[in-house]
Amino acid sequence: MRERAQLQKEVLQHRNRMRKLLATLGCWDDIGQKAFAQRLAHNDVRCHDGTPLPPELLQRLQRECERLEFVEQQLVKLDRTLRSALPEPARERVDHLSHLKGIGGVGAQRLALELFWRSFNNRREVGACVGLVPQPYDSGESQVDQGISKQGNRRVRALLIEIAWVWLRHQPDSALTRWFYQRTQGATASRRIRRVAIVAVARRLAIALWRYLTDGIVPEGAQLKSV
DSSP, X not given: OHHHHHHHHHHHHHHHHHHHHHHTTTOOOOTTSTHHHHHHHTTOOBOTTSOBOOHHHHHHHHHHHHHHHHHHHHHHHHHHHHGGGSOHXXXXXXXXXXXXXXXXXXXXXXXXXXTTTSOOSSHHHHHHHTTOSEEEEEETTEEEEEEEOOOSOHHHHHHHHHHHHHHHXXXXXXXXXXXXXXXXXXXXXXXXXXXXXXXXXXXXXXXXXXXXXXXXXXXXXXXXXXX
């Protein structure tokens, strides 16, 4: 899964470089289409004034397209073999997580392999493992909230926060979504308050998913995907 994330990052880097190169000449063509490489081969991409691209830029874009195609092929090949390489317990965890709306196949695989491969005794261990627990400072009369601990697997922590945002959109009737909007509604809910609240949602979601996998308890108000 880490190699897959690296390949996705390389795909994004290639596309961003191509977009920036085209933007210097006022060209905003959609490079995500497969026909873009064919248009480059026929020199059919134009600058903002309708003139052909400079030869040096055209050749560089063609090389970027070749590298992009190679990385995309590696990504497709990896996706085909990844699931079959997983142990049976990991595949079962992936299937269970994928049944929940808001959690896709890739996110389920990353959670199953990066977090839920180990066993936890209680919810505090789950939150501490991903570094989403509060870290207060208490010394004498000084009591300061230092935010979250940020210990453990930073990739899982970032993934949980990303899934938490998606959860709000796809699970509007869940208890976690209602909890988030109750604390961020009103004019006083600044961007900082929303960021703090989404971190709390991510921690609660990790605990809810742990209970879902170990005890079969569906998160309160959550909906399952139709089979």
